[in-house]
Amino acid sequence: MSALVVRDVTLRHQSGGYEVTPVRRLSFEAADGELVLLLGASGCGKTTLLSALGSLLRPTEGSILVGEVEVTTLEGRALSEYRRRSVGVVFQSFNLLPSLTAQDNVAVALWNDGCSGRQGRARAAEILGQLGLDDRLHHRPSELSGGQQQRVAIARAVALDPQLLLADEPTAHLDHVQVESVLRLLRSIAGPGRVVVIATHDERLLPLADRVVELSAHTLAGPTAPIRRELGDGEVLFAEGDPGDYVYVVEQGEIELVRRRADGSEERFTRVGPGQYFGELAPLYGTLRSASARAVRASVVCGFGVQEFRRLGGAASLAERFGEQAVRAS
Numbered sequence: 001m002s003a004l005v006v007r008d009v010t011l012r013h014q015s016g017g018y019e020v021t022p023v024r025r026l027s028f029e030a031a032d033g034e035l036v037l038l039l040g041a042s043g044c045g046k047t048t049l050l051s052a053l054g055s056l057l058r059p060t061e062g063s064i065l066v067g068e069v070e071v072t073t074l075e076g077r078a079l080s081e082y083r084r085r086s087v088g089v090v091f092q093s094f095n096l097l098p099s100l101t102a103q104d105n106v107a108v109a110l111w112n113d114g115c116s117g118r119q120g121r122a123r124a125a126e127i128l129g130q131l132g133l134d135d136r137l138h139h140r141p142s143e144l145s146g147g148q149q150q151r152v153a154i155a156r157a158v159a160l161d162p163q164l165l166l167a168d169e170p171t172a173h174l175d176h177v178q179v180e181s182v183l184r185l186l187r188s189i190a191g192p193g194r195v196v197v198i199a200t201h202d203e204r205l206l207p208l209a210d211r212v213v214e215l216s217a218h219t220l221a222g223p224t225a226p227i228r229r230e231l232g233d234g235e236v237l238f239a240e241g242d243p244g245d246y247v248y249v250v251e252q253g254e255i256e257l258v259r260r261r262a263d264g265s266e267e268r269f270t271r272v273g274p275g276q277y278f279g280e281l282a283p284l285y286g287t288l289r290s291a292s293a294r295a296v297r298a299s300v301v302c303g304f305g306v307q308e309f310r311r312l313g314g315a316a317s318l319a320e321r322f323g324e325q326a327v328r329a330s
Contacts (some may be wrong), residue, residue: 002029002065003195004036004053004164009062010299011048014262020050021241022288025062027126028213030197035190035208038199040215042287047201049215053197054087055079066164084113088157088166096141102128102152103137109159127155131185135211147178154185165189165197171205183208227303231295242289244282246303250274253299257291271296280309 008014009022022045030036038046051057053064055071064071074082090240109117115123120146125137136199136212138314141149157165170186171179187208190196198205206212227246231237237248248255255272269291272278282289283306 003032004030005065007063009059012060019260030195034210035196036208036211044215088162088165089127090157092169094153101138106156146173165196231299235295237293239292247280247309248301248303249277251300259291
């Protein structure tokens with residue numbers, strides 16, 4: 001039986017008055033003791049997915065199973081208990097309390113679980129010692145290096161021996177020397193009784209992983225062969241939140257780009273005619289589509305993969321190819 005099961009999860013939220021869907025119908029599983037990488041560029045939904053795994057937000061659709069617990073159905077005391085005992089979180093910015101020593105930053109988690117002051121400090125000292133910080137127990141965060149602060153944050157996250165450890169960009173603020181020790185530590189923490197899930201854009205972590213969940217919208221190569229699509233009146237070419245694969249050029253007709261507002265209505269922010277291109281940002285930068293593309297009337301579009309688009313040289317070559325000025329439209 002898998003220790004972590006994510007099944008058909010969709011995460012949708014509001015941002016700036018618009019409806020945003022950073023994660024759509026995602027499924028994966030992880031066995032006990034595995035280290036899972038959520039790999040992708042900024043904005044692809046890594047942190048949002050971590051929040052759902054930690055039950056800080058509820059998926060719009062789908063289910064999350066940790067051990068035998070269906071996380072998406074928890075409420076009240078059961079939800080609080082899951083957050084407190086079953087999940088440990090390592091924040092990107094460490095989130096250490098600046099007025100407390102390393103030892104007390106870790107002990108806080110134990111005190112909140114009912115340990116006495118002495119018991120909490122003793123257990124905190126034990127964990128920090130295991131992480132090589134015996135001589136830093138009484139140092140405050142400002143007196144610690146970035147790598148040492150990250151170790152304290154990890155110690156706090158594992159203090160209650162959670163079955164699921166979530167780490168958000170754990171190498172973001174570390175130099176190459178500090179990164180090595182933190183990576184070894186995270187690898188060692190993924191063992192019997194625990195699954196470690198790391199959200200990162202740092203491909204240096206790939207050799208550590210037992211499983212990689214790619215959240216970016218494209219591979220480096222992307223599609224290679226150009227395509228030609230004929231669209232009927234009102235037909236949708238791609239929807240907001242879809243992966244970005246092709247850069248499109250209008251050969252005939254007209255395409256409108258629309259975004260869905262939080263209240264369910266639509267905003268049309270541009271129309272694209274013959275010779276104009278659109279939709280290049282998602283495939284070029286590995287993000288999801290930020291708008292939907294729909295034919296205003298019967299239209300023909302040509303799609304180019306990232307490498308082909310770059311080889312063509314962008315707008316100038318496209319203008320020559322289509323006989324009109326190719327204008328960036330989105």
